[in-house]
Amino acid sequence: MSLSGYATPETTRRTGEQRQGVFHERRRPLYEGGPFVSLVGFGSYRIGFSPSLGHPQCREALEHALRRGVNLIDTSTNYGNGQSELLIGQTLATLANENALSRENVVLVSKAGYVQGNTLELVQQRERDGRPFEPVFKFGSDLWYCLDPEFIIEQLERSLSRLGVDCLDVFLIHNPEYMLKAYEHNNIPVDKAQADFYGQLAKCFAALEKAVSVGQIRAYGVSSNTLGATSDDPTAVSLARLLDAANSTSQNHSFRVAQCPLNWIEVNPIAVESADDEDNTLTLARKNGVGILVNRPFNAMNDGGLIRLTRPTVDSAAVGDDAQRKGLQNWTRLSLDLEKLAREYISIPGYEEAPLSQLVLATLMWQPGLSSVLCGMRRKEYVVDAEVAAALPMLVNADQIVAQIYQDLEFHKDGN
Numbered sequence: 001m002s003l004s005g006y007a008t009p010e011t012t013r014r015t016g017e018q019r020q021g022v023f024h025e026r027r028r029p030l031y032e033g034g035p036f037v038s039l040v041g042f043g044s045y046r047i048g049f050s051p052s053l054g055h056p057q058c059r060e061a062l063e064h065a066l067r068r069g070v071n072l073i074d075t076s077t078n079y080g081n082g083q084s085e086l087l088i089g090q091t092l093a094t095l096a097n098e099n100a101l102s103r104e105n106v107v108l109v110s111k112a113g114y115v116q117g118n119t120l121e122l123v124q125q126r127e128r129d130g131r132p133f134e135p136v137f138k139f140g141s142d143l144w145y146c147l148d149p150e151f152i153i154e155q156l157e158r159s160l161s162r163l164g165v166d167c168l169d170v171f172l173i174h175n176p177e178y179m180l181k182a183y184e185h186n187n188i189p190v191d192k193a194q195a196d197f198y199g200q201l202a203k204c205f206a207a208l209e210k211a212v213s214v215g216q217i218r219a220y221g222v223s224s225n226t227l228g229a230t231s232d233d234p235t236a237v238s239l240a241r242l243l244d245a246a247n248s249t250s251q252n253h254s255f256r257v258a259q260c261p262l263n264w265i266e267v268n269p270i271a272v273e274s275a276d277d278e279d280n281t282l283t284l285a286r287k288n289g290v291g292i293l294v295n296r297p298f299n300a301m302n303d304g305g306l307i308r309l310t311r312p313t314v315d316s317a318a319v320g321d322d323a324q325r326k327g328l329q330n331w332t333r334l335s336l337d338l339e340k341l342a343r344e345y346i347s348i349p350g351y352e353e354a355p356l357s358q359l360v361l362a363t364l365m366w367q368p369g370l371s372s373v374l375c376g377m378r379r380k381e382y383v384v385d386a387e388v389a390a391a392l393p394m395l396v397n398a399d400q401i402v403a404q405i406y407q408d409l410e411f412h413k414d415g416n
């Protein structure tokens with residue numbers, strides 16, 4: 001039997017003395033008029049039932065996070081080939097049976113668009129049956145991408161079933177810029193690509209409006225790794241144009257949430273204004289009552305490589321070969337340098353002992369207009385760490401701090 005209901009502003013505000021702790025106390029609206037969410041959300045990429053997906057530690061971490069008051073879970077239909085949603089569904093059902101939480105306390109976000117694993121088989125079967133989804137973009141034998149509104153709704157229904165709920169709080173189109181990548185690959189002019197892209201998204205939004213009206217979802221939006229990228233990037237996605245597309249489907253639309261990466265190295269949503277937007281993404285979102293969730297706080301992509309913005313937790317004695325030991329030394333040095341740099345700009349007391357992970361989280365969670373930071377808390381100790389970060393003093397100038405750190409990092413890059 002599935003859990004009925006959904007999160008509301010009333011059910012997600014702190015209730016009663018027994019609900020103590022910073023994840024209950026410091027909450028803010030996910031979007032204007034929407035449910036309240038904790039400063040940090042549980043990111044569910046790479047969780048599932050196999051040891052390679054971090055089981056059983058990830059389940060323990062999720063339970064601990066929910067019991068401590070993390071009330072936002074971000075997942076997707078393709079995470080762990082559906083296992084992420086299944087694990088979340090099982091955990092919610094267990095805690096609901098124990099009366100440790102109710103469906104109305106938790107904000108559930110899932111996504112669709114990727115065609116991989118079991119979903120790839122389904123989409124291929126439709127092709128064989130002569131009823132293909134359209135458009136489908138094929139990037140290789142194991143990765144396709146689909147923006148057919150019928151596919152999006154079909155995926156939504158599977159998502160509801162795996163999560164064991166009647167209604168999702170938010171459903172996002174997952175990295176739709178794949179369509180722009182496909183057009184770029186085929187040398188289609190950018191203007192045509194952009195027109196087709198927002199036109200296709202408007203069709204998906206119309207289908208999601210129907211899903212809102214029948215009570216399958218409360219709100220919808222887009223998660224994009226290129227949201228707010230500069231216009232020289234042919235795969236850039238603009239919040240202004242997404243809102244235009246939503247407005248074209250309904251004056252009273254339910255496009256309420258956007259998601260994108262934000263960390264000390266990838267600062268598009270706060271620092272770079274795309275050519276056709278007057279405001280940066282966060283400011284524009286705030287003006288339009290749209291909530292912004294940010295992801296990958298610690299996984300910073302830099303020129304195709306990845307920089308992990310945490311202190312290493314690996315014991316150097318456990319590292320076998322010389323190259324790995326050198327890598328670990330470099331990472332340790334970088335993390336200490338970054339901590340020192342951040343402390344130069346964080347002048348209020350309380351941050352003296354905070355390790356890099358907490359400095360990163362605090363500077364992101366206090367960005368003006370941001371709803372919550374999604375964090376890949378696959379282990380209980382990461383949840384504990386995030387809770388300490390959320391309890392640090394509020395940073396009123398978090399936008400300036402991140403801009404300064406970013407500028408210094410740019411300076412170092414140029415100088416070396």
Ligand SMILES: NC(=O)c1ccc[n+]([C@@H]2O[C@H](COP(=O)([O-])OP(=O)(O)OC[C@H]3O[C@@H](n4cnc5c(N)ncnc54)[C@H](OP(=O)(O)O)[C@@H]3O)[C@@H](O)[C@H]2O)c1
Nearest residue numbers: 043044045074223295296297298299310374375376382385
């Ligand atoms: N396009 C999209 O929609 C999109 C894209 C990216 C992410 N997301 C969402 O955002 C969530 C967060 O992103 P992410 O998981 O990729 O990256 P992340 O939150 O930056 O975490 C990266 C890794 O850092 C480690 N970590 C986490 N907390 C830590 C802590 N307190 N101290 C030290 N290490 C820590 C974990 O690695 P180990 O477990 O390996 O130790 C984790 O997998 C995802 O889970 C997903 O829900 C969405």
